[in-house]
Amino acid sequence: MAVATAYVVCAQNPVIKGQFTADPTARVFNGRVYLYPSHDIPSPIEKLKDWFCMADYHVFSSSNLTDWEDHGVIVSQDKVPWVQDGSYTMWAPDCVEKNGRYYYYFPAAPKGEERGFGIGVAVADHPTGPFMPMWKPIKGVHGIDPCVLIDHDGQAYIYYAGGALWMARLKDNMTELASNPVRIDGLPEGFKEGPFAFERNGKYYLTFPWVRKKNGTETLAYAMADHPMGPFTFKGIIMDESPTGCWTNHHSIVQYQNQWYLFYHHNDYSPRFDKNRSVRIDSLCFNADGTIRKVVPTLRGVGIANARNRIDIDRYSSVSSKGVSIDYLDTTDCFKGWKTLFSGKQNALIYNKVDFAQEKVERFTVRVRSPKGGTMTVRADGAKGTVIAKMKLPKSNQWTQASTPVVTPPLGIHDLHFTVQTAGTVEVDWVGFDALPWTQGAFDTHQYRNLFAELGYPQSEIDRKLKRIFHDVFEGPDKVYFEVGDSMAYISDIKNHDVRTEGMSYGLMIAVQFDRKDIFDRLWRWGKTYMQHQNGPLEGYFAWSCKTDGTRNAQGPASDGELYYVTALIFASNRWGNDTGINYLKEAQYILNCSMQKAGMDQSAPLINLEHQLITFTPDKFGGRFTDPSYHLPAFYEVWAKWANDGRSQFWNECAQKSREFLHKAIHPVTGLNPDYCNYDGTLMGGRGIIGDAFRFDSWRVPMNIALDYSWACKDRQWQQQYGNRIQNFLYSQGIDHYVDQYNIDGTAVKDTLQAGTEYKALRHSTGLVATAAAVSLVCTHNKSREFVERLWNLENKPYSDGFFDAYYDGLLRLFAFMHLSGNYRIIEPQNR
Structure with missing residues (x-):
């Protein structure tokens, strides 16, 4: 669980990272x-x-x-x-x-x-x-x-x-x-x-x-x-x-x-x-007569750098004649990039065209190695420009992330002028402002951000807390995981006294992430035995709700369950192979093939609406007419495209893109809130809605889902960063310790409060929403995100003041968020066995 440092710095040469071009x-x-x-x-x-x-x-x-x-x-x-x-x-x-x-x-x-x-x-x-x-x-x-x-x-x-x-x-x-x-x-x-x-x-x-x-x-x-x-x-x-x-x-x-x-x-x-x-x-550039002016190659390249991304100042615009040099970070792996070496008292480096936008930055951060320490001064627009930040660099023989408050926050586009005073040599990897989310996904980097560690929590404490939260869900006195006989188990939504494909498929994903084949196989056997239809118009799908003895409360499926089932099975195939008693890949392909064969049927439909290439609420005549924003996990489709081996790779990649485009339409442009259900074009359902057009329990998952897509694929980076800032700004405006778990999507109070479980009906500052609001910090560029992470770190899942306690939904979302923020919710690629 070491802290990784994967990112792409843009707007500088060379422009393509991680491969030769x-x-x-x-x-x-x-x-x-x-x-x-x-x-x-x-x-x-x-x-x-x-x-x-x-x-x-x-x-x-x-x-x-x-x-x-x-x-x-x-x-x-x-x-x-x-x-x-x-x-x-x-x-x-x-x-x-x-x-x-x-x-x-x-x-x-x-x-x-x-x-x-x-x-x-x-x-x-x-x-x-x-x-x-x-x-x-x-x-x-x-x-x-x-x-x-x-x-x-x-x-x-x-x-x-x-x-x-x-x-x-x-x-x-x-x-x-x-x-x-x-x-x-x-x-x-x-x-x-x-x-x-x-x-x-x-x-x-x-x-x-x-x-x-x-x-x-x-x-x-x-x-x-x-x-x-x-x-x-x-x-x-x-x-x-x-x-x-x-x-x-x-x-x-x-x-x-x-x-x-x-x-x-x-x-x-x-x-x-x-x-x-x-x-x-x-x-x-061209001369007046049409001839071409000679181009002098630069390290800085072209484009405008975002102040809230990591900036490699080794790709400088200009430097002083003395006191500044450049070297590789790792001569055995040049793709890791370069570092800038400052020495003496007379040095300067200019990095041009950095965009601070129209919101003031609060903190300046540098990744630095400085055995004898020193002082770095950052100015806007030249040696006599306004001081943006001045930092006393820590003495350390190791790479360290050091941060200091901004003195004078600039707005708009400026050149940055750096000087360092030191008695020795100061090595700089990168600099940046505010939260500095990574800018490339794990599909490319194979690395995951540990935001807890970035905020200074000890790795031993991060590991201990994650282990305890897993214990709470699967083994503790308030567990939701229950074993049956010597080969099966289920996860129960205790407040509703049932077993749901939502929780079962979540359990499979958690089990494969934690390399718990024993838990995975037990859950899969129970679900296949009691929940999966083996024939008829729903063949391959899972009944969304059962009693704990396996009796079905309903026959119909809910599409998010199958979405997680397929992805978790592919990961299980990649991690454990298919010859240990369960052919995980064959089971995933069976679900997908059964689903796609339902096109044109009367009583069921594919999980994906083929006209819009978007996931259905339920794959039948009723739920197939609309979707649930919280079901949208574009990166899951990219997993299917890579490893399902079902002959539909292009289709799944198209679904990923369509899903990202849909989320732009479904999410309120000011508050960042979304309804539980909506039409495929993102519009509200109005009177056709099941429980009204509001941000409620399902909707809590959207911030964490977007964090997952950002962490794994990072193909919609600019919009996702804006989204993360937007929803956290709204929740922050409601009071970071007091925002409630249901709103109209414009941020106004709901007229009717949706009941949780069979007894409790109230607005709460719910653990599940606190968890997902913290998880989206992976994409945010503002410093508020750190406060959301800190609130989750200190949060315990315990009864609310009215006595309501949700070990199931709150507990699972809390565990997922800790996995995300500790860098332990990962793409599981095929193992070398």
Whole structure:
């Protein structure tokens, strides 16, 4: 349970973290930038150990050039019919749009040829795919590094490299040549590759990597013409040779939001092997006559940094000539990034364009190692600017997070100026303001945030408290888990005197998270024996409520139970395998297959409404007409897409995206509250609602569900951060120790209070809501979030003043929240057995 430090810092070079990317082609489609790079990997075959090795292509996208989403693999060598098996030659690609279709061009070694490359095409209806590769490469094209330009009249041209630079017209189908290739003349002597062509103000630019010196490395150069096929006149250099000796450079040039940008690569994460590259971005400008101004590569890159994210100041804008240097945090794993080393009394570092927005920051935090201590001063906009924070750095030989109140909080966008006075050397990993949530999910980092530890609670105490809360739920005098015979068990909603799929599926998830196969198997056997329908129109589904002897109180299912059942079973399969008495994966697939086969049936329906791709309240004629916001766990669908192996990966990933979009609509834009039930478009149900359009018991789960999606996937980061701040601000406004558990979604008091259990009807400051309101601190950027976490830490699940006590719902949500905030609610990937 060690404290991890995983995050992505954006708006600086290199722009893609955690994997190698090279040969970047950037395109703007529908107001968003899509990045199509090649993908360097360490070679799995001996003959490419010292050469370029590429097996597939990813696509990334961004709306601000700072936050990049990885949409995954779109083309792979083993999925293209004409590509030579195991050739690892998926070099520089391109993608263009024509008439609503997207054409992806890529080179590779063809089958049956010992040497040489062909260029293929894959076609899709969306910039991120799915792309369908053509059966054969383009006839008549033999080379690498394709680039396609579509002129104003719709005519498309292809440019590529192969002993020289070549060009030809394409047919309207974009997959065949309309003219024979011709060599591009008018260029200087020397090795050339990677052409990229574009048009600006009626002039056509042909840009390309060029080795201008014998045994030298590549520059980026360009020529201009009045027609896409020339004649071209050489103009000069866009970027000089790499200052660190990276042999290649490869690029694209794109205009986005009235600014031109140069995308290129460098071996930042692989300093000792320049065949593993990483994409960078810098601004590009033109002279009045249309020629291109030389671009000097920067560490800072482009975009605006968020003050409430961790900022790697080692990607600086400028530094003093003395007293500042940069080094890798870990020379054995360069993906961990860099650190800044300050020494002496005369040093300065500037990091530009940091956005503080319009809400004042309260605290400044730095991750630092300073054996002799020192003092750090942070100013706005220069050496004589306003002091934002001044911190006495702790003396420590270990990395430490130190924090201090902000002196003068700025608003809007400012450059940051750092100076450090020290008698020795001060090493800085990152800086930031206020709560600093992580900015990348565990699907990518495989790491989990321990917010309790960040707030200073000892790890031994965190472990002890988590163990005790688990004991309370499963073993203590107020437990809700009860064993039956030698092989079964159930979890009971004691206040309602029944067993529910909600609690049973929660129990399965908790058991697999804690590696308690004994508990998991007992719960599964009870549920399968008494709750799961084995035939009929509800086959595969679970009766949502039973008596403790297994007699069913109702036959119908509630969709959230199946949602948790499937995910927990997949995790059990990943953790324990499928040959220990229960084939967990087969059971998960059975539920999914039975569900999807119910499309068009009269008495039941799929868990997912197929029209909207959103989860139903209940998969039948009644509940299938609306949904429950608290059932929405988009990251669960991504688990299904990865490991259910049911042939529906694309569908499940689409469901995840639809679910995130739905939550935007279902949640009040001011209070952050949501109703228990609503229509698929997020609107209120009005008179059709079961218990009115209010935030009640089901709704408590939404903050924690969004925290889970953020922790695991982090694909809706900006909105989720705003949501977390919004709901905590509302609850805080009601009194952090006094907010109640039911509201109208606009924050006004409910007219009717929903009863809990069979006896008690009152508004309370409920343990379950305190727990989920604390869990959403994982996404929040403001300092209020720490107060919510502290309230949960000190909270005991005990009877309320009116005598009501809920060991079941309050107890389970409290346990889940502690799992989240201690970094112990995790994606369980397949184990190496």
